[in-house]
Amino acid sequence: METNHFGAVLILIAAFVVFAVFGGLLLSGIISREIVSEIEVINAVGSKSALVVYQPGFSSFPRDASYAFAEGLALSGWRVGITTASSETPSELSNYSLLTLAYPVYGGTVGTAIVKYVNRINNFHGIKTVIIALQGGDKPSVTIDTLRQQVQAANGTFLKGVDTFYGRQRCNGKRPTSREEHHPLKGGKRNQ
Numbered sequence: 560m561e562t563n564h565f566g567a568v569l570i571l572i573a574a575f576v577v578f579a580v581f582g583g584l585l586l587s588g589i590i591s592r593e594i595v596s597e598i599e600v601i602n603a604v605g606s607k608s609a610l611v612v613y614q615p616g617f618s619s620f621p622r623d624a625s626y627a628f629a630e631g632l633a634l635s636g637w638r639v640g641i642t643t644a645s646s647e648t649p650s651e652l653s654n655y656s657l658l659t660l661a662y663p664v665y666g667g668t669v670g671t672a673i674v675k676y677v678n679r680i681n682n683f684h685g686i687k688t689v690i691i692a693l694q695g696g697d698k699p700s701v702t703i704d705t706l707r708q709q710v711q712a713a714n715g716t717f718l719k720g721v722d723t724f725y726g727r728q729r730c731n732g733k734r735p736t737s738r739e740e741h742h743p744l745k746g747g748k749r750n751q
């Protein structure tokens with residue numbers, strides 16, 4: 560009984576610390592900051608063009624995952640532009656056949672820089688869009704549905720949502736059994 564009480568107190572303290580850290584980072588503006596970067600082109604001779612827009616995190620994980628995805632597209636023959644989400648990221652997408660939005664999940668929400676970027680795109684003109692949530696938790700992220708609705712409301716075509724968390728990835732609500740199954744442009748679609 561006493562052990563249960565101690566456990567509950569520990570959980571409360573942990574919840575308070577997480578809440579305080581999140582609140583502090585939010586108030587300090589670190590979580591909502593935008594980082595401006597050039598568009599780096601991978602496989603300039605690719606036949607179709609894709610744009611990967613990502614929001615960096617505190618660690619290199621969101622950047623590394625976004626680059627890994629971009630390189631996978633390039634290996635499949637795409638010309639890929641990759642850049643960070645900011646007020647300078649192109650919102651005119653008519654030159655692209657595919658858009659990928661990747662962001663860290665903080666406090667159960669879509670990364671702020673990505674939301675601001677998507678808000679600037681008045682019309683997706685039907686462009687196919689992949690959404691990648693980079694998170695700590697190992698449950699399918701509801702943030703993908705939130706962003707999917709925002710993309711679809713602006714005339715975007717939701718292609719696939721990918722939940723990616725440390726060391727594991729999930730497509731279509733289950734863990735992949737092979738790289739091919741995880742490939743964003745192969746296999747089934749999630750949450751359509």
Ligand SMILES: Cc1cc2nc3c(=O)[nH]c(=O)nc-3n(C[C@H](O)[C@H](O)[C@H](O)COP(=O)(O)O)c2cc1C
Binds near residue numbers: 620
């Ligand atoms: C302040 C803060 C809040 C977070 N909130 C969540 C969350 O609500 N859900 C989740 O799955 N992961 C959460 N995480 C874990 C991040 O999503 C995870 O660390 C992810 O890899 C983001 O990249 P980063 O570690 O480079 O910032 C949070 C991390 C931080 C620092």
